[in-house]
Amino acid sequence: MTVINDQGCGWLNLLPKRTNIKFLNKDEHCEFLIIGAGYTGLSAARKLSQINKNKKIIIVDAQLAGEGASGRNSGYLVDTTLNDGFTSNKDIENYKSKVNIYKAGIKAVKEFIKEYQVDCDWNECGKYFASSVVNDEKKIYNFIKILNKLGFKNKILFQKDLYKNLGTNFYKIAVHTEGGVLLNPGKLVRAMIDTLPENIKLYENAELLKWKKNGDKINCEFKKYSIKTDKIIFCANGFLSNLSIKKRYNFPITLTASMTRKLTNEEFRSIGEPKEWGVLSIRPMGATVRLTKDRRILIRNTAELKNPKFMSNIDLSERIKSHKLGLEKRFPTLSKNLIEHSWSGIVCRSGNSSQIFDKIDQNIYVAGCYNGSGIGVGTFFGEQIALVASDQKTDDTKIINDIKKPNWLPIQPFLNIGIYSRLLYERIKATSEI
Numbered sequence: 001m002t003v004i005n006d007q008g009c010g011w012l013n014l015l016p017k018r019t020n021i022k023f024l025n026k027d028e029h030c031e032f033l034i035i036g037a038g039y040t041g042l043s044a045a046r047k048l049s050q051i052n053k054n055k056k057i058i059i060v061d062a063q064l065a066g067e068g069a070s071g072r073n074s075g076y077l078v079d080t081t082l083n084d085g086f087t088s089n090k091d092i093e094n095y096k097s098k099v100n101i102y103k104a105g106i107k108a109v110k111e112f113i114k115e116y117q118v119d120c121d122w123n124e125c126g127k128y129f130a131s132s133v134v135n136d137e138k139k140i141y142n143f144i145k146i147l148n149k150l151g152f153k154n155k156i157l158f159q160k161d162l163y164k165n166l167g168t169n170f171y172k173i174a175v176h177t178e179g180g181v182l183l184n185p186g187k188l189v190r191a192m193i194d195t196l197p198e199n200i201k202l203y204e205n206a207e208l209l210k211w212k213k214n215g216d217k218i219n220c221e222f223k224k225y226s227i228k229t230d231k232i233i234f235c236a237n238g239f240l241s242n243l244s245i246k247k248r249y250n251f252p253i254t255l256t257a258s259m260t261r262k263l264t265n266e267e268f269r270s271i272g273e274p275k276e277w278g279v280l281s282i283r284p285m286g287a288t289v290r291l292t293k294d295r296r297i298l299i300r301n302t303a304e305l306k307n308p309k310f311m312s313n314i315d316l317s318e319r320i321k322s323h324k325l326g327l328e329k330r331f332p333t334l335s336k337n338l339i340e341h342s343w344s345g346i347v348c349r350s351g352n353s354s355q356i357f358d359k360i361d362q363n364i365y366v367a368g369c370y371n372g373s374g375i376g377v378g379t380f381f382g383e384q385i386a387l388v389a390s391d392q393k394t395d396d397t398k399i400i401n402d403i404k405k406p407n408w409l410p411i412q413p414f415l416n417i418g419i420y421s422r423l424l425y426e427r428i429k430a431t432s433e434i
């Protein structure tokens with residue numbers, strides 16, 4: 001079965017068409033092979049090329065590079081998160097190490113865009129954690145306590161101010177944190193592809209089907225050809241378990257999102273001409289909603305266990321109904337037919353929201369599983385796994401070693417039953433926020 005996402009992603013479809021696509025058309029050999037060309041794989045490739053100038057490096061992707069989650073996400077480069085268990089002080093040490101990872105992620109992306117002069121609509125406007133339910137006040141105040149302990153500037157806001165800032169009356173309470181960045185994820189990953197150094201070969205539509213260690217070489221089979229490599233780095237994120245990599249530690253989750261056309265001047269005026277903003281729900285299954293720099297509204301309000309390799313148009317249209325409903329609730333005065341782009345994408349999750357960064361065997365490495373927050377962490381982990389695979393250590397490797405390892409997941413069918421029930425429970429709890 002082939003990994004193919006739908007063709008509906010707004011970020012990707014609004015970019016100019018690519019002209020630098022190459023396919024695997026012969027057997028190859030190399031010193032480093034990277035599987036997956038999203039933020040993680042592309043950052044690993046860039047770093048490998050800097051430290052291994054004379055080595056042969058190949059990166060492959062089953063679909064077009066950057067068209068996995070990296071080109072399909074909501075564009076929040078986060079410094080803090082709320083929905084991976086951090087609403088109490090219980091595990092503050094773990095939160096601290098996570099925050100260090102997020103910081104390192106922001107730094108890694110910032111350095112990349114500075115070095116290559118990348119325009120990805122970078123906006124250091126922070127983000128809102130919001131709720132439409134006044135009773136969520138307690139959860140927000142608990143979160144604020146943690147933010148204060150960790151030194152994150154934040155501000156609580158209520159409906160009137162939120163209406164002024166966001167152009168919707170929907171949210172009753174929110175906390176705004178300053179440190180996060182909003183960006184255009186498609187532009188970012190496109191820049192990572194276009195700036196790949198000359199000594200790297202990128203092959204697209206090249207799905208790794210089988211691989212086997214044979215002595216000191218690793219043999220990788222694709223549809224027609226094969227690649228023999230000394231070292232391999234798996235950066236396939238949502239598809240890691242499909243490749244049987246750390247299978248007992250991660251599982252894929254499918255998200256869907258829609259983006260409207262640009263609001264007209266009149267529509268924009270009718271919602272008070274707010275500046276660009278991004279809202280995350282304080283409930284795990286609530287909607288992520290963004291007003292983009294070019295006045296489009298993005299909504300992502302589904303997360304489910306589904307065949308990660310395929311979503312039919314019929315299935316997608318069902319999810320679009322939920323996106324429409326979410327927009328109508330927030331912007332009742334705007335047209336009901338604003339949606340221009342809709343798509344699905346795959347993220348990778350672990351049982352305890354920890355990431356994966358590992359050497360799984362001699363010359364075999366893996367980085368991934370960002371639990372829905374992989375723009376910065378993926379960029380950072382990609383660079384760091386390249387260093388580890390090149391036998392180099394940095395202080396940053398310590399930051400990664402400080403985070404908890406993902407925990408052991410139940411075997412099937414208990415795993416899927418557990419995930420279904422948890423998602424259903426969270427979805428019911430978040431009904432008002434979808």
Ligand SMILES: Cc1cc2nc3c(=O)[nH]c(=O)nc-3n(C[C@H](O)[C@H](O)[C@H](O)COP(=O)(O)OP(=O)(O)OC[C@H]3O[C@@H](n4cnc5c(N)ncnc54)[C@H](O)[C@@H]3O)c2cc1C
Nearest residue numbers: 036038039040062068069070073074076208345373374375
């Ligand atoms: C709708 C949505 C919203 C999100 N919002 C945010 C957000 O706001 N902020 C945030 O930080 N993160 C967000 N994420 C998560 C973020 O996009 C990911 O964590 C990040 O892109 C992971 O990057 P990656 O390079 O590891 O994986 P990917 O970008 O998924 O790249 C992995 C690549 O591996 C390839 N691959 C898979 N199997 C094979 C194979 N067998 N052979 C060859 N290639 C293979 C895939 O085709 C894919 O291109 C979101 C994700 C989605 C889907």
